[in-house]
Amino acid sequence: MTQWTPLHVKLHRTLRQRGLLLPGDRILIAVSGGQDSLCLAQLLLDLQPKWNWHLAIAHCDHQWRSDSTPNAKYVETLTNQWQLPFFLQTAGTEVPHTEAGAREWRYHALSATAQAEGYPTLVTGHTLSDRAETLLFNLIRGTGADGLQALSWDRQLTPKLRLVRPLLEVSRQETGRFCQQREITIWEDATNLDITYSRNRIRQELLPYLTQQFNPGVEQHLAQTAELLRADVEYLETQAGELLEQAKSQSEPIVKGEFTQMTQRINRRILETAPLALQRRALRQLLQQQLPKAPNYEQVEKMTALIQAPNKTQTDPFPGGAIARVEGDWIILSPERR
Structure with a gap:
């Protein structure tokens, strides 16, 4: 039997308190091969006996890198070891080499797989660190409170498909430590080091600078700000919707x-x-x-x-x-x- 770590306890508590996943759910896990998604997959697999989930793994290959095919093969091999269903989506030449274009294709591909295979819930390994980076990314581009709320716990992608991000209280440091403790091999994506991409520059340069020069807990505090704004935005959007209907009445x-x-x-x-x-x-x-x-x-x-x-x-x-x-x-x- 798997020995629970503090990360198992944290995720189990988060799922129960927030009602993000329910016992018996059919769940498709998006796995890139990086530490966050591998950590999430292993945690859900460890918790599966208590929740009786039906789990499967999906991988999206953008075909951007020379090692993308071996990367996909590694995720498939790992999935076979876990004895879970595996689904692969491979991009054609139509995917633009931009962050926004890749993200749009990825969510479309994952949504298509989830709905075709009968998985009403899609989970991704977005972390507290991703939430902090997204807040900074949107702030730099110019945005209101909606952009600053930066990654919600869950949302409907389609009427029949729900996206869930269970690790928004977990930092990238924690997922890396977990993978190291469990001896899970991480497939390093070289494009994550390419600072021509804005998010990578925020991750590699801006956040470390803010951590060293201003506040060691900057990631945690930015993520907490996003969480506070999320509740504010939900309330204001509801009130605005009621006002609009009144004005149209x-x-x-x-x-x-x-x-x-x-x-x-x-x-x-x-x-x-x-x-x-x-x-x-x-x-x-x-x-x-x-x-x-x-x-x-x-x-x-x-x-x-x-x-x-x-x-x-x-x-x-x-x-x-x-x-x-x-x-x-x-x-x-x-x-x-x-």
């Missing part, structure tokens, strides 16, 4: 024909009674529903300015051609007519 169709369903009327007199934070969030939610891609700061501000703008004011076109204008007490958001 008196709306009537004003355009006949093909544009009727896409045109929105928002009562700006209702919006102006709310705090600015809720005004922005409500109008951002509206734009998210209507535009082909997520609105940026400038686009949300253009909409918010209409709350106090003179009658007949209108914006320039948003992506996709939609235009917002003021008509009396109403903000009208409608598609561009052709």
Whole structure:
């Protein structure tokens, strides 16, 4: 029988307190071959007798490196030793060599595998350290509280697939120590050392500098900040959604024909009674529903300015051609007519 370590105890307690995984769940574990995902896989395998999970391993090969095929083979060999099902997704030439492009392909591939094979839960080895890095990455790019909340414990990828990150209270130092203690061979990804990637530069240079020069516990404190902001964002998003529905409640169709369903009327007199934070969030939610891609700061501000703008004011076109204008007490958001 496997001897439990403090990390086993921490994960077992986290899963119970947060309700992240349930007994008997069918769980697909994303394993890259690095220390975090291997640590997670071994921990879940050790806890499996107590939870009666049905576990499987998935690996995504981006084909970026000359050793990517041996890496995939190593994960498959390890999975066979664990006597678990193994699923491999290999990228074609369509995956761009960017962090965002690789992440988008990876989640698409993992989602497709999970749904095709009947695993409603996908787990990844994101850690406290990843949460701190993501907060810094988003802060540097420019973001609000939503970006700073940096990696949630769980979220729905599709109506039938839930993503869970069980290690958000575990540091990369802890996962490395666990793999060393259990003598788990880690497949080192050379691209993680390439500081042309922003996240790697944050990991290799910025966080060590902040740790040495400002605060030895900076990773922990950044992750705690992200956790506090997560609860704030959830509350504000709920309140903004209610405000938006209230502002739309008196709306009537004003355009006949093909544009009727896409045109929105928002009562700006209702919006102006709310705090600015809720005004922005409500109008951002509206734009998210209507535009082909997520609105940026400038686009949300253009909409918010209409709350106090003179009658007949209108914006320039948003992506996709939609235009917002003021008509009396109403903000009208409608598609561009052709």
